[in-house]
Amino acid sequence: MLDRQGYFANWSALHSNIDPGSVRFVAPWLRVMYAASRPLVARGVSPHSVTAAGVVMAAAAVAASAAGAHWPLLAAGVIALSALLDGVDGAVAVVGRSESRWGYVLDTVADRCSELLFLGCAFVLGAPVPLLIAIGASTLLQESARARAVAAGLDDVGVLTVWERPSRVVTALVLTIGCGLVPSSSAFVALMSSIVGVTLALIGFVQLMAVLRRRLS
Incomplete structure (x- = not known):
């Protein structure tokens, strides 16, 4: 399992060698992702499972939005959780040293699916x-x-x-x-x-x- 410094260095290498400390809010966000990913890596959770969970949360947001009344507030919380999982899956892959080209493609497809589901919330x-x-x-x-x-x-x-x-x-x-x-x-x-x-x-x-x-x- 990578330590936090190793995670930051690996993230930088995957993002055109951007220094996380040079961009406002990036370093704090990465610290949150690292803290959230460590327990999952320790329990052997696959980054693909986290990716799938993010899409499931986006779909649940559509269902909550369709319920009407004040239920869209629940949808907002589920959307926030989906977005969080979208960051955590990459952190799990990096911290657990399980990055793969397939994982990169799967994460990209999952992002587009989630965004279409967000439009589904707007539709309902x-x-x-x-x-x-x-x-x-x-x-x-x-x-x-x-x-x-x-x-x-x-x-x-x-x-x-x-x-x-x-x-x-x-x-x-x-x-x-x-x-x-x-x-x-x-x-x-x-x-x-x-x-x-x-x-x-x-x-x-x-x-x-x-x-x-x-x-x-």
């Missing part, structure tokens, strides 16, 4: 379908373009846009918390959250494409 809470389709399409296009750019020789993520996974999680949290606190205004909250989401998704896609064009030309 009354968000307009065309906006949800636009968000989903823009998100998948952004991640597909990034993946192809890496395959074409880009040696890092290219650029961190305004629509990365944390932004997607926060948007889902704002949606479910707002609808849970004011059930009578769920349709309005869902509409506004969708407008914000599609705006950020489109801006993020344009940001990424502009950088990729410059760096791959």
Whole structure:
């Protein structure tokens, strides 16, 4: 089992040699991930199991959102747990020295599944379908373009846009918390959250494409 210093060094190597201490909030977040992963590694829990649990939590958030009334507040908690597990699975793999290319692919697919399920929460809470389709399409296009750019020789993520996974999680949290606190205004909250989401998704896609064009030309 890696110690915390080894985990930080390994994380840096997997993320274009970024110094965790040089980016605000990254080092504290990694400390939390390390602390959460150690008991799981000690008990022999597979990182794939943690990844699957994160997707299950995202699906449970859809069910909680569909219950209406104040149940979306529970959905918000489940979404937060799903996002936490998304970080813990990678930490379990690194700390337990069980990283694999298959695990990397599985984690990426699980992220996209969870994000589509977050859109499912928005759908059952009354968000307009065309906006949800636009968000989903823009998100998948952004991640597909990034993946192809890496395959074409880009040696890092290219650029961190305004629509990365944390932004997607926060948007889902704002949606479910707002609808849970004011059930009578769920349709309005869902509409506004969708407008914000599609705006950020489109801006993020344009940001990424502009950088990729410059760096791959």
